[in-house]
Amino acid sequence: MKFSKTNTQDLINKATILSKALPFMQRYSGKNITVKLGGAVMGEKSLSSSFAKDIVLLKQVGINPVVVHGGGPKIKDMLDKLGVESNFINGLRVTDKKTMKIVEMVLSGSINKEIVMEINKEGGRGIGLSGKDALLAETKKLKIPSSNLKASKLSDIGFVGQPHKINKELLKWLLQSNLVPVISPIGFDKNFETFNINADIMAGSVASNINSERLILLTDVDGVLDKKGNLLTEISLNDIKKLIKNGTISGGMIPKIETCVNAVREGVKAAVILNGKVPHAILLEIFTERGVGTLITS
Secondary structure: OOOOHHHHHHHHHHHHHHHHHHHHHHHHOOOEEEEEEOHHHOOOHHHHHHHHHHHHHHHHOOOEEEEEEOOHHHHHHHHHHOOOOOOEEOOEEOEOHHHHHHHHHHHHHHHHHHHHHHHHHOOOOEEEEEOOHHHOEEEEEEEEEOOOOOOOOEEEEEEEEEEEEEOHHHHHHHHOOOOEEEEEOEEEOOOOOEEEEOHHHHHHHHHHHOOOOEEEEEEOOOOOEOOOOOEOOEEEHHHHHHHHHOOOOOOOHHHHHHHHHHHHHOOOOEEEEEEOOOOOHHHHHHHOOOOOOEEEEO
């Protein structure tokens, strides 16, 4: 077989790219990476395949990824199909027992297995878990400030919780194997009732419990933008309050930033908010000097 000069140059360019990634592979080899896959990113088949390839590649070069996923859009679709009304307080869905069963069905029974199979199709060994499996995520009931400004009481939003205790021994055992844990954000309380957990919060808790080198939040935005629309590539914990106060960080970005801040304070080396709709966003972040999102460090 003969190669043209053009084909040879293409091959040289590919080899050069691989060689430039070597220092980053060495840096992260043996380290844990927690990736949160947002519901808004899961809708496109090509992105699901790209994401799975990235996860399998990380594992192949000696990095230990853990995937935590959301699924808000698909939950809404299923609730609408079944005629179950959704009520919200301060942006959080009020979740009664009937709603909780549907949420668990969609997250653990449908979305989780789709992600696992995408990873397996690309040659990985994905294993699906929820916080109920092997008592992975013991949960405390979450109560939030009332939407009524005159009320001082906290609102009860039903079976919604936040992680209280993570079975990190189980996760560390899985990470030392050739398996890739894929976790749906479902937990249980001390009475073994089932609870829904915000996926960002679940990912942050998992990341800090396994001493992740990185917590990566894949969203549908590029990261934190300044008031001119430019991407802030790196911000420190000291910058956060000022950016929230002047309105640079606002709306739905605030809880994501708070998740990142808590994770970094609890031992995660750094957290990053990425646009998951950019193909191979994880590889660009891990294996290049600059990355493609907003890095939050101490």
